[in-house]
Amino acid sequence: MRWIITVALAFLALASAPLQAQLSDPAARAVVERAVAAHGGDLWLEPATLELVGTATFYDPATGVVRSEADDYRMWRTFEEGRTAAHEASGKVRIIARSGERVIFEVGYDGETTWTERGIMPRVEADAYWASNFGFGIIRSALQDGFALHFAPPRDIGGRRTNMVRILDPNGVQTLFGFDAESGLVTYMAFDAPRGFHERLYSDFVRLENGWVQARRVTLLYDGIVSNSVFWSETRVNGEVEPALFQPPRP
Template identity: 65%
Template sequence: MVFVTGILVALGGPVAADEPPTPRDIVERGVAAHGGNVWLEPGTLTLSGEATFFAPDGTAPRSHADDYRMWRVMNPDRDSAHGAEGKVRITAKAGERILFEVGYDGETTWNERGIVPKAEADAFWASNFGFGIIRSALGEGFTLESAPPREIGGRAVDLVRVIDPQGSATLFGFDAESGFIRYLAFRSPRGWHERLYDDFVKLDNGWVQARSVTLLYDGTVSNIVRWTETRVGEPIDPAIFAPPVE
């Protein structure tokens, strides 16, 4: 084997000196960067902070939640990118006033007004769920495809398209230097949904959390979330996810 003008020449023919990483390489590096096994199987996740919500045209803030919280019980066998999985509850409050509340107990979706009909619930989750599927992306039945790299927020990002067993695609952008997930995008009932992640912090257990999350639909900012507290793997009272009593 010899080195000639930027390529390695071997018995089997020329081989590029610097082979680009495969989609699987990029995802595996991202998993390791975010904490490895503790990030893949956290069991539960509780996040709290604040959020600003914008008018539909994105021109001005519509409301601000100074108390914004999310509780999650993960489904380790998740295979659907944009459907309700595991258990979840999200509460947005301004002072003592509830701006909105939504939950899913594993069977029923509800909000501050009561039980949500299934068709409406499915459309809601299809427009909001998407990040967690990356934890299943290396499993059987999933397809990983490369997409052209780009720059996001001044950072070089490697893009990987994750296709779940049902054929639903989600685009993930991994920071080329750190491996952190900085970008997510997928088609939803509300339009082309994108998320921008920034301000990463590493917990004592190795978990890496993006404290800043910006959500967009069809290129317009919908809301910006700022997480200030992260708890991983701690017990969550099942009553948190229960629908309100009629």
């Protein structure tokens, strides 16, 4: 009886363990490894900070008409090592969109609290917000133990053949990535989100002097409808970022 219990417990432990990494397709893993190299290698894989500056256009989801335009759109990030959850907030982030002197919107996350220009965002609302927006960074963890990588049918994106890979985090949450077959660069990402089926298109890549490759145009869609397009003109990697930048505003 003791032997049977021991075997049963071992089986249950095996079944509940994050075995996805053992089930990965080696060819899919090679596609991700190529993408890491194409985007800048170790620097792109493990950045400490990232600052992006540019402009953005936001669309009305019902009509497709331009709702607002930000002539100053900025994002600051610090990154969390060993990220395992694909669509949860990680590290620290602040985004601000301005039209002239007017703030269109502002959002920040200091590692615990999410806030906007209107004040602190309730935790349930914040979790849903980040679950609809966080996703790209999980590719930086995808080669680690506990993740699974599998091919999906290839597609043409922007008239170019694109290799598709499903990345499953240790909880089994899936994110779909598209890789340009010629360059190896990430040109597409998609996942199910509280806001709808979220897709991103990446294009107009530039290589910085340090080897980092950045997409200067990013278009976001929900349920097939374009939400906004961002046009990055400045990129700074591993620069000094003032910690107070991420702190919630005082009441």
